Amino acid sequence: MLDKAFDPASMEARLYAASEASGAFSANPESNAQPFTIVVPPPNVTGSLHIGHALNNTLQDVLVRYRRMQGRDALWMPGTDHAGIATQMVVERLLGSQGKTRKELGREAFVDRIWEWKAESGGTITRQLRRLGASLDWPRERFTMDAGLSKAVIEVFVRLHKEGLIYRDTRLVNWDPVFQTAISDLEVENREMKGQIWTLRYPVEGEPGRFIEVATTRPETMLGDTAVAVHPEDERFRDLVGKRAILPLTGRAIPVVADEYSDPEKGTGAVKITPAHDFNDYGVGRRHDLPMPSVLDAEARVWLAEIEADLRAVDGVADPDFVRALAGVDRFEARKRILAELERLELLVKADAHTNMVPHGDRSGVPIEPRMTLQWYCDAATLAKPAIEAVETGKTEFVPKQWENTFFAWMRDIQPWCISRQLWWGHRIPAWYAPDGSVFVEKDEEAAQAAARAKFGGDVALTRDEDVLDTWFSSGLWPFSTLGWPEQTPELAKYYPTDVLVTGFDIIFFWVARMMMFGIHIMGEVPFKHVVIHGLVRDEKGAKMSKSKGNVLDPLELVDAYGADAVRFTLCALASPGRDIKLAKSRMEGYRAFATKLWNASRFLEMNGIAANPAWKPESAQGALARWILDGANTAIAEATAALDAFRFDEYASVLYRFTWNSFCDWFIEFAKPVLNGPDGAEKDEVKGAAQHVIGTILRLLQPVMPYITEELWTHLGFGGEASLIKAPWPAAAEVSGAAEARAELDGVVRLITEVRAVRAEVNVPPSITTKLLVQGASPETLARADRWIDAIRRLARVTEIEKLDGPVPPGVVQAVVGEATLLLPLGDVIDLGAERARLSKERAKAEGEVKKISAKLGNADFIAKAKEEVIDENRERLADAEAEIARLDAAMARIAG
Template sequence: MLEKTFSPQDLEQKIYSEWENSGLFACTPSSTKPTYTIMMPPPNVTGSLHVGHALTYTLQDVLIRFKRMCGFDALWQPGTDHAGIATQMVVERNLEKEGLSRHDLGREAFIDKVWEWKNYSGGEIVRQQRRLGISPDWNRQRFTMDEGLSAAVRKVFVQLYKDGLIYRDKRLVNWDPKFQTAVSDLEVIPQETKGHMYYIRYPLSQDPTTFITVATTRPETLLGDTAVAVHPEDPRYQHLIGQHVKLPLSGREIPIIADDYCDQEKGTGAVKITPAHDFNDFEVGRRHNLPMLNIMDARAHLNDTVPPAYRGLSVTAARKQVLSDLEELGLLDKVESIIHAVPFGERSNVEIQPMLTDQWFLDAYKLAQPALAAVRDGKTKFVPEFWNATYFDWLENIQPWCISRQIWWGHQVPAWFAEDGSIFVAETEAEAHAEAQKHFGQPVALTRDTDVLDTWFSSALWPFTTLGWPEDTLELKRYYPTDVLDTGFDIIFFWVARMMMMGLYFIGDVPFKTVYIHALVRDEKGAKMSKSKGNVIDPLQLMDKYGTDAIRYTLASLAVPGRDLKLGESRVEGGRNFMTKIWNAARFLQMNNCQKLEGFDPLKTQLTVNRWIISEVAELASRIFNSLENYRFDDAANDLYRFLWGTFCDFYLEFLKPIFANVDDEASLSEARATASWVLAEFLRLAHPIMPFITEELWKSFGDSQLLLASTWPDYGKEMATATYIDSQAQQEMQWLVNLITEIRSRRSEFNVPPGAPTPLSFYEVTPEIEARIKRHEIILKRLGRISDLSIYSQSPVLEKGEVQFVIGATTIVLPLAGSIDLDNEVARLKKEIEAQEKEIITLETRLNNADFINKAKPEIIEEFRERLAVANQVKAKVQQALDRLA
């Protein structure tokens, strides 16, 4: 007998060990089964499980378990990412506690320290993944800096270099002054900041008493200006185009140029051009062949290219000094307070500086064209489809990809420099020396580039390097291209698009057939989670408190395509209550001696109630199959809930109670027990991908020796439910009974009829068939509907005060309530409720019609008000209907 209380914490670790030891997570490359492959997005080795991970891994695990049950040889490829900057930052912090820096150790010793840390604590995220109950092929786990993957990275770099797609260039990049490296756009977070717009006078060279005034938020970069630009059609400045100004504080002469980049309506219409420290200015500088003057060092302090008074100053100090000197010279025209977006490093939390540096770049434009065509031609499909537009927009406007980073942890660039600056790119140092000797005609000294590659570079190779590429392995032939990639929208460009580019270039095929984009997990009010807001939800704590199945079920039920998930602890608590309901239903069956019956044939049942529930199971299996095939995890989860809680527990088990009580009818009792056990077992199979732990435990408790993990999806539920399992006559009759009881309960609830007060019930316009139904189910109807006595009439009803009617099919049903409630008090209560809802509606509509509120309130607050208004209108309409019925 099952324990009285469901305690997931006592079961999960034991069950997971059984699964893992069974070997059933593993794929079988020698199999002849059809394949199904998912590449797990590799989490950072520094990471810990957050709610976004929980959603991603849950949905992928649902698909993998489902496809295994459907007869596929399923590979879910696990692994972790070395996460260059994030990992180096953690190790450097640890060194700081010892009073050391990486430079004190030197590169090799520091890398040894990082490996030491990775081996010690890098498995934490993997342990936490197991807590979530996921079932990847752990034997195939890879790390982005495994030797095999590292060799593949070197091969890819060399090949792209030889093909002219990787090159070295001096270009503008996002520079993190704290880590002293280039960072990707993904690692730059714009923050709304209080600042100023400074209007500065630039004197004309020919007439220093005449000025052109520019507006800027960064006056310190004035020292790196190489032009002033105006719009070519701006009438205010036509006569100045081609002239020069004398740069304030520097004395350098710079030209006034015309460029469409200038906005005549913004500021003064004239802008300073600093090509080495602004991305837009960089493009203007290239168009006009302007000098690129870098005025900062790696720490974002001003360097020796600026006048002596400013050398060595930080950006902040330089700004103060420049403004003071401009004011003293009478060149600071005015200052306006503004709010503007300032870029900060995601991890360093310091201001990011656009910086002109020597970096390695990849010609992403050329690689993007086949990746664009693959989605346009349908070889890879986005779900939901509207994400196509985001993918196209990013790739159609793609810029050269800066793939080098100035840190030590990562894949070191396989390039060596000779003293004269010649570059030799090769997979090994020996090959580089051989190339250099061939070039120079003699052996020469070479120095390896100290840069490492952007983490996304190796991640872009994940779908095929994990399968053994560049070797032509059986796994590569069998599992590539993969079937689906499940990820968030924020890395469509940074990861999805780059995997598409690399897969098409090196393998000649797309890396995945479908890209399922799940939404963002927000808090229960719709706000984005952040530590500063204190609204971050820790999935590990929720699993400790409510069990893993509860959070998996909750996340699946909320995963509506294209809509952000609003997750609160109360929702997970509701998921736990559902698990308890499943447990209690199974325990109820055990208490009534329901056990799995060998040889039971559901198609040979005789009782209408059993033929009905078997039909419902078949239709449920079909719906869930189609939902999971179409990534409608929410529909699958909610169908499971409605069936178990509503159809099975609220009605079927209640319908069985009189049969269980009548031990004299042995044939009906035996069939009811066998059918109930079969239905529960089928439910466990259908629910297993979403709720694996509780279903596995209950499967075992009903005497099945084979793991549920190894079971198959019901044949009748793979396409449309097999017609032989559907008894439409039984469904029609039992659904009629369900609807009738539901309506009776609803009316009793509407009018506050005390639970213990039975009421009479009258049927009008009754046909002989309906009369037979009523008599067949009279006992159940009276017990579940709290009915004292039944009356059946063939004529139409004449309503009296206090009688409420409703219609099911062609039959009118009347529920007399006058003897059970105080009619006057009930009318007053309903009117009072309507007034309360009308007051709420007026308040909400007033706020939502207030333009000032709409412009200032956060989007999640506005959405909350709209949802409250919709609920208030629904409640008012429902109460008004109840009042109309009573009247």
């Protein structure tokens, strides 16, 4: 017998272990079944499960379990990413706590220490995914730096280099001065910061007393200025274009150039151009062939090596000794000294308060520096073209489709991809250098030595490149490297291309695009047929979750509180396409109640002797009740299947919630109770047969999203042994004769009872009070149906009898319309209808006031301009709720007859 109370904690670990041990999670390359493949977006090996992971993996697991039940050979490939900078940071901090540094250990010993850390602590997130119920094919787990994947990385790098698609170049990169490495745009976090904007005067060469004013937030980089830019149509500066200004402090003469980057409406209309320290300025420098000297070193300290020769004294403008004294000074201290000197020289016009977005390293937490460095690049523009075409022609489809526009916008304007990182942890670049600077890119040092001998006619000393590859390079190979490529494995032949990628929109550029580019170029086929994009998980008010705000929800704490099934169902139910998820614990509580409802209904069936009965055939059903619930189950199967096929996880959850809670638990079981409590016979057998068939269908439909409770109930009700539901087939529609008639019969009764209940609730009739029900204008068929189900109507609608009304509507009734009939409840002697009308009117006035207040706020342009997006969304939702409340109250007042 099932326990009286539903306790998820008592069953989850046991059921997961049983399912995993049964082999249900494993793919079978040797089977003839049609494959279905998903690769998990590999979480960082340093990571732990957050709510975004919980959402992403729940949606993947729903799809994988669904396809398994359809008979597909499902492979859900697990793994983790080595996460170069994040992992190196973790281990460096551990060493720091022991009073050591990586440089003291040396590269080889430091890398060995990271591998030790990975063996000890790197599996946290995979253990946590098991808690969530993720049915990954764990024996196939991969790591982006395991031997097989490392071989794939080297193979691709060497191939692309020989094809001219990987090369070295000196360009501007995001530079993290703490880790002293280039970082990707993804690793840059823009933070709003309050600071100042300074207006400076640059003397015009040859025109004493004339200046051109520029505004800047970064006076410390002015030492590297190589031009002043003005808009070509700005009349204020037309005569200055082609002339030169004297750069304060250094004395160098720099040109005034016309470029549309300068905005005449912004600041002074003139901007200083520092190509080596600003991405926009870099573009101007390229267009005008400007010098690009660096004036900050790897640690963001003043560095004069590239401008020393240009320093010259200019009276009242520049003192080389002052500049030389800045060498080695931190950028922010240099800013203070430079501003003080400019003020002394009377070249500082003003300082205004200014708020702007400052890029920071997401790991180091310090402002990043744009910096000119020699790096390895990948020709992303060439690789992007086939990827763009694949989406344009529908070989790969984004769901929702609107995300294709985001993909196109970035891919059609893609820049060279900096793939080298100045780290020790990662895939070391397979390039070796000869003493004369010649570079040999080969799969290993032996091949590089052979290539060097061929060039030089003998052995030369080779030095390997110190840099490692961007982690997105290796994760870009994930769909095929995890299947054994470059070896031609059975897994690669069967499971590539994969079917679906489920991911967040925030890594379309960084991961999805790279997998598309590499997959098509290396494998000749797109890596996946569908890219399903989900939103971000936010708090209940729509705000982004952060530790500083204290609004982070830990998925494992939620699992402990509500059970994995409730957490999974909540995430699935809220996963509307194209929308972020507003997650509140109240939703978890609601879906925990749903699990309890299913448990209690199953326990009721078990107590009434209802268990699996494969001998009972649905097509034998004759009674309206059995045919109605069987037909409802058929509809639920069709709608759930369609929803999952369309990746509408929210609709899938909604269909099953409505059918399980409303149709089956609330209506069918309530209608069935008199039969189950009555004498044995054909009617009871039929109701029991229909009940076991439908609960079996519900459990199979819910298994992908609620694997624990469904597996437990499946076994208890006798449908199969332990860990058998996960292997059960997806339900198919049963043959039901007279379905339309049964639907009309029971749906009519349900509508009548529902409407009576609604009327009673709206005017606050206590449950203990019963009244008769007057029916006006009803057809003979409706009256006959009410007569057939009078016992259920009395019990569930709290009415004593049903009476046909032919005359005028009596006073003191509350009415409602169902179909062609008007239902009238004589409540004048039971409650004070005048007082109820007054109460409803008062509530309506309150709701109307709320509508006016919120509408005024949303109509205020200043509010819309300044308020955060989540605040605006919250107000719109409140407005919709208030408007719906007015409509409800109007309907309620209309029910009360005079």
